[in-house]
Amino acid sequence: MALKTLEDLFVHFLRDIYYAEKQILKTLPKMARKAESEQLRDAFEHHREETESQIENLEKVFEMLELKARGVTCEAINGIIEEGKDIMSEAESPDVRDAGMIAGAQAVEHYEITRYGTLIAWGEQLGKKDAVKLLKENLEQEVAADKKLTDLAVSALNREAA
Amino acid sequence: MALKTLEDLFVHFLRDIYYAEKQILKTLPKMARKAESEQLRDAFEHHREETESQIENLEKVFEMLELKARGVTCEAINGIIEEGKDIMSEAESPDVRDAGMIAGAQAVEHYEITRYGTLIAWGEQLGKKDAVKLLKENLEQEVAADKKLTDLAVSALNREAA
Numbered sequence: 117m118a119l120k121t122l123e124d125l126f127v128h129f130l131r132d133i134y135y136a137e138k139q140i141l142k143t144l145p146k147m148a149r150k151a152e153s154e155q156l157r158d159a160f161e162h163h164r165e166e167t168e169s170q171i172e173n174l175e176k177v178f179e180m181l182e183l184k185a186r187g188v189t190c191e192a193i194n195g196i197i198e199e200g201k202d203i204m205s206e207a208e209s210p211d212v213r214d215a216g217m218i219a220g221a222q223a224v225e226h227y228e229i230t231r232y233g234t235l236i237a238w239g240e241q242l243g244k245k246d247a248v249k250l251l252k253e254n255l256e257q258e259v260a261a262d263k264k265l266t267d268l269a270v271s272a273l274n275r276e277a278a
Numbered sequence: 279m280a281l282k283t284l285e286d287l288f289v290h291f292l293r294d295i296y297y298a299e300k301q302i303l304k305t306l307p308k309m310a311r312k313a314e315s316e317q318l319r320d321a322f323e324h325h326r327e328e329t330e331s332q333i334e335n336l337e338k339v340f341e342m343l344e345l346k347a348r349g350v351t352c353e354a355i356n357g358i359i360e361e362g363k364d365i366m367s368e369a370e371s372p373d374v375r376d377a378g379m380i381a382g383a384q385a386v387e388h389y390e391i392t393r394y395g396t397l398i399a400w401g402e403q404l405g406k407k408d409a410v411k412l413l414k415e416n417l418e419q420e421v422a423a424d425k426k427l428t429d430l431a432v433s434a435l436n437r438e439a440a
Contacts, residue, residue: 118368118370119365119368119369119370119374119378120370120371120374121371121374122373122374122377122435122438124374125365125369125374125377125378125381128365129381132361190357190361191356191357191358191360191361192354192357192358192360192361192385193357194353194357195352195353195354195355195356195357195358196353196354196357196389198353198354199294199352199353199354203281203287203290206280206281207281207287208280208281208282209282209283211284212281212282212283212284212286212287215284215287215400216281216287218396219287219291219392219393219396222392222395222396223354223389223392223393225392226388226389226391226392227358227385227388227389229388230381230384230385230387230388231381231385233384233428234380234381234384234431237428237431237432237435238377238435241435241438266395266399269396269399270399273284273399273400273403276284276403
């Protein structure tokens, strides 16, 4: 893949996040099944639904660019998910597993936050207003999901300490 | 590795970020050499120095826990760095390479921000005040580095547009 222009980079990163969102969509139901806390399970299930709509938003952006929606392998998200799976399988108590899964999910959210942030900056530069609107929708959901995970982590830690 | 308690998780993530910081320390000089913009080169060089002091901080935390400082392979940072290297080698112009490197470096920063955030929350819960102080120092540097990269990205895009 030759990256000659900012437009090429934009498309490359769009494919990267499209691949990442699809991997996350596959992983969230597994995390929900493993969650001990009902609130955490609900959070993962809710974010799975959000991820579906984010994938649709990305498909609309591909359409605007008159490109077929397709992903490119994203080693970053693969590594983050792999690490999360290791923690899930090595945790020996439900509380420790929940804490580890929250941390893993927050690493995923932060990866998406940085990628959407970059895509929005480049999209604005390239004058892709409609695409930027959809990317901002996705970004806002990721920021909210990260915040919710922080709240769940804090309340879980407080519960454990009580 | 058995993860039975929150303390086990804390130590595991400490080793994870220690490995990550060491990989980043090796990568930053390569990025500085490839940077076209002088400001970006300076930013990478400055962050290499910060990374050295962050590694020292982590070694102090290991010492506080009476543990030998050692890393565990962090697939997440390996994936993020791998992806950054691909972009660096595929970029066909200096401007595109700089833009791609900034995006790659921001993905690294966000990974570190989420990991330090988690370690700080767990450290507070575990009553490790001195460790938390050092981890907060590292977190603040990562947040500032990320912000600086955003500023550089925006000014580079504006320059290109002019």
